[in-house]
Amino acid sequence: MNRRQAYEAAERRRSLIVAGISTLAVILAIVLLVPLAPGWPQVKTSFFDGAVFAQTFPTLLRAFLVDVMIFAWSVPIILVLGLAIALARGAQTPALFPLRIFGAVYVDVFRGIPVVLTIYLIGFGVPGLGLPRPWNSPYIWGTVALVLTYSAYVAEVLRSGIESIHSSQRNAAVCLGLNAGDTMRYVILPQAIRRVVPANMNMLVALQKDVALLSFIGPVEILRQAGIYKSLLANFTPYVVAAIIFLMVTVPATRYADYLLNRDRNARS
């Protein structure tokens, strides 16, 4: 080890120690100061009741499976529809201009309405038309509402991906004799989709959280189950349990998205 490396190692050690100490100080401050607040005992019994935690955790975990289920069947539909909308918005042929207009309006409308409202309007409105059971199920129409909203977001993400591909790629494809369809399919989309995977991962994390909003139209998933416990036990701990269960799934997913993002950035630089 030469003098320079030794110096750098010492610097690294010092910064690690400082970071550790300051983190510890912040944690200590929280642990020591929060319980000094006058209302802490009530908050503790209302939000961090161990007995309630143990009692509600298994049921809430089972209820979370409903969220995961809805998520699982929504994702493929959202990705396919999102791609279709993105392509519609990028249509170049003059004859297809109505398609472009439709794509633009669709994206504006569904990105402009809060998810909860879309869920309410679709979830109660469409079954109200008099569909027979099982076609009026809130699961179906809640899923439709999520798909409409999120495919609009995903379409925008994909479109930004498509537009980020350098025009030289298109020109090269033309020189090779590929027609417009093949250019899109073999040259542009593979690169565009890869480029926006991290952004789409973030979309999917948001979707997983928004599935909980389906509880407004009837399904008993984790948020509603927590609400039921809350009203039965007059205690907010079930909400804390639900939050923890969500974090168990969403934190690894967001970390993974960040990892992909960094990997792409490093690959490009």
Add this chain to the structure above:
Amino acid sequence: MWKKLAAAALGTVLIAGGAAAQSCAAGKTLTDGKLTIATGNPAYYPWAIDDMPETGQGFEPAVAYALAMEMGFDAADVVWTRTSFDQAIQPGAKDFDLNMQQFSITTDREKVVDFSEPYYTAPMAVLVRGGDGLEASLAALKELKWGVVATTTALPVVMEKIAPTSSPLVYDDTANVVEAMKAGQVDAALFDLPTALYLSAVVLEGGQVLGQFPADETDNPDHFGMLMSEGNPLKECVDAALATLKEEGSLAGIEAEWLQEATGVPLIK
């Protein structure tokens, strides 16, 4: 039950005397000389008429004003405010003295907040839409798709007494349950009798009250109590005043006036 209450009330009256009620609440309310009463937003018929509790129209406002008089307040000293269910049970200081929005008294809730003596005992009733050909029997009810409001005690009753074959759907409020019934997503819903009668008469086209569960037969009949913060010194004054109102028969009078004896609703056996 009533005899016991009456005896207790008589005892309170004998010991306390009439005038003690005037001074009982002094210095125990949120604002001195005022009684702040919270109700739901919106406050539903028949509990409050036209969502205007300050007019004293409707069962709960009528009880509230009678109680305030009994406690030595003038009608002008009653201040109305609105809270959600969650705001009422959350820890910390409350911005009301009493909260009246059909809170069922349960032991779990008693741990977190205080309830007055019950001011109403409601039987649970089954609301259906176009229930011709349905019989009011438990066997028939098992086969139905149920909808209930999350914050009421209807869900445990459905799960334990009826135990339906398919899992019930759960909603935030009465309006959403009705909407789901209109959309054909649920066949039947469980409400307290006054709410069910109102919904069948005014809100739900073709709605009818199929039957009611006898209040005294259930393990825990639904007693509505006024909610107060835990350890509120006002409780004894409220209970004494309520006991007097029961004693005089004025509580029964208010009940008869605003929640008339429901007739023609068979008991479910």
